[in-house]
Amino acid sequence: MTTARDAAATVVDPEIRVVTIDDLGILRSVEEDPGTGRVVVTITPTYTGCPAMDVIRADIRRAVVAAGHPDVEVRTVHSPAWSTDWITDAGRAKLAAAGIAPPAPVRRDGVVPLTLAVRCPRCGSPETEQLSRFGSTACKALWRCRACCEPFDHVKAL
Amino acid sequence: MNGPFAFTLGLGDDALIAAQRLAEWTTHAPEMEEDIALANIALDQLGAARLLLSYAAELEGAGRDEDALAYLRDDREFRNCLLVEQPNGDFAVTMAKLLVLSAYQLPLYTALAGCADERLAAIGAKTRKESAYHLDHAALWVRRLGDGTDEAHRRMQAGIDQVWPYAHELFAAQPGAPVDPATLRGDFDSTVAAVLAEATLTLPESGWVPAGGRDGVHTEHLSFLLAEMQVLHRAHPGARW
Numbered sequence: 447m448t449t450a451r452d453a454a455a456t457v458v459d460p461e462i463r464v465v466t467i468d469d470l471g472i473l474r475s476v477e478e479d480p481g482t483g484r485v486v487v488t489i490t491p492t493y494t495g496c497p498a499m500d501v502i503r504a505d506i507r508r509a510v511v512a513a514g515h516p517d518v519e520v521r522t523v524h525s526p527a528w529s530t531d532w533i534t535d536a537g538r539a540k541l542a543a544a545g546i547a548p549p550a551p552v553r554r555d556g557v558v559p560l561t562l563a564v565r566c567p568r569c570g571s572p573e574t575e576q577l578s579r580f581g582s583t584a585c586k587a588l589w590r591c592r593a594c595c596e597p598f599d600h601v602k603a604l
Numbered sequence: 605m606n607g608p609f610a611f612t613l614g615l616g617d618d619a620l621i622a623a624q625r626l627a628e629w630t631t632h633a634p635e636m637e638e639d640i641a642l643a644n645i646a647l648d649q650l651g652a653a654r655l656l657l658s659y660a661a662e663l664e665g666a667g668r669d670e671d672a673l674a675y676l677r678d679d680r681e682f683r684n685c686l687l688v689e690q691p692n693g694d695f696a697v698t699m700a701k702l703l704v705l706s707a708y709q710l711p712l713y714t715a716l717a718g719c720a721d722e723r724l725a726a727i728g729a730k731t732r733k734e735s736a737y738h739l740d741h742a743a744l745w746v747r748r749l750g751d752g753t754d755e756a757h758r759r760m761q762a763g764i765d766q767v768w769p770y771a772h773e774l775f776a777a778q779p780g781a782p783v784d785p786a787t788l789r790g791d792f793d794s795t796v797a798a799v800l801a802e803a804t805l806t807l808p809e810s811g812w813v814p815a816g817g818r819d820g821v822h823t824e825h826l827s828f829l830l831a832e833m834q835v836l837h838r839a840h841p842g843a844r845w
Contacts, residue, residue, distance in 0.1 A: 494651025494730055524655065525726030527733060578637035579741060580644040588637070604733055 471532025616656030750803025
């Protein structure tokens, strides 16, 4: 039988379908009560207003139930606050492969540094520029590569 | 109303009404990128509003939830500051409002992150990151317009002049609140002064100091905003889709 954790970890982000909620650090913990079999999945939103959260909760429930754990509760926590530093190396590689530039590391005091070296996920050039500080989802900004001229999404360091 | 409930409700209402106003720009912003930016900031404000109003409802303990607070109260029951209910005006007025709001919310949420109330601390730690980005965005536009063409400068100064009287209400002392807003004024003043100096704009003389939002005494603009925001929920109570 698939463990509840493995099942929950397969849920993909509904807005960036190349990565899972585990890759993004949205999945915080999965605990199964050995006596009752009750599963408690804890998640945290990337942004407070992220509209994907309801779909993510439903997808987790469906995946965990399908893996043979019918009693599932999904809890949402806000502390500690999500950081792009929680995106795993595998997640970063998947984002880059899908043409989305992964975020730079965040300074420990929580201040997001101005990063001048966002590399183009298509050609790898550091000659890139920001087109818009906000992008197709709350967690991304829109950039453009000056070398290959392709526009691309960039996950904002948070 | 008890202290923590009134305080949390006020902050939730600030975020909710700011979200509704900012969302009015959707499909009307001067350029596509700005349309997306304002919608994104509105979404962040709505996210903060949901967390704050949900917690306020728990503090009240009267069986209401975030939806009941957002959709089933009349204007006199709202505790938002007058700043956020003011009409958007032109783009410069909107940026002046966003500068004042985010220069207030950033130190407020930062202070909340360190307060004794665990729930408010978690909300503050989360929302301050988003506020920092809003402040960056507003400051960028205020500098760009203020230090821009004569017409841009004139309109940005007019925007600041129009919005400034509403800034003072934000820092009215609230003794007993988890964070007394009066303690945030110094941080706010230095942030705004630095942006305006770079933007070649001047801080208006303080004179008229409108207030009353925290007591439920609002400008007429709030009623119209609420009518639009609440009509669907009130016409179809309990509707789901």
